[in-house]
Amino acid sequence: MADFKPVYTDKAAFPAGPYSQAIATPHTIYCSGQIPCDAAGTILTLESSNISAMTELCIKNLTAVLEAAGSSLSKVVKVNIFLNSMDHFVEMNKTYETFFTHKPARSCVAVYQLPKGVPIEIECIALA
Numbered sequence: 001m002a003d004f005k006p007v008y009t010d011k012a013a014f015p016a017g018p019y020s021q022a023i024a025t026p027h028t029i030y031c032s033g034q035i036p037c038d039a040a041g042t043i044l045t046l047e048s049s050n051i052s053a054m055t056e057l058c059i060k061n062l063t064a065v066l067e068a069a070g071s072s073l074s075k076v077v078k079v080n081i082f083l084n085s086m087d088h089f090v091e092m093n094k095t096y097e098t099f100f101t102h103k104p105a106r107s108c109v110a111v112y113q114l115p116k117g118v119p120i121e122i123e124c125i126a127l128a
Contacts, residue, residue: 009068012061013037016115024069026128033082033123034061035116049086051120055095057120066126073099075127081108084119092120105122 006020013034014020022031036054038061044054065074067095071091079100089108100106104124114121 006069007065007066007069008043011039011064011068012122013039014041020052020063022069022127024071028065029069029071029075029102029128031062031065031124031126033080033115033121034058034065034097035118035121037118039064043118046080046119047115051091052095054118054120055122056099059099061122062122066124067068067072069126069128071126071128073126074102076100076102076104076124077104077127078125079104080123081106082121083108083110084111086110089120 004023004025007022007024007029009021015032021031022029036057038057044057059073060088066072066075081092083092
């Protein structure tokens, strides 16, 4: 058997498909993408919220998953951000930089569509 384990916490959004919230290895935590959905299943929309609040919720979900895996946001080494429009970049970035003060490596791309019709999804890789 491989030396890894699935990670699950009820403090973050439940996976929207057949995957784990993260996979923990002895040295690295690979977090699945988090959308702006809370642990109760409520999805933030642009009609009821804004990209700043959505970014914060995605990162709070990542925080909960990382903590369940025995890691933390401060151990993140790589972040991937998916936006449905680069029009959201500036607002997302302002919120993002308040959480990732250690400036991990990062990619941010615009995509055609995201799960559940949300405008943002964030995933990361962290040290265990």
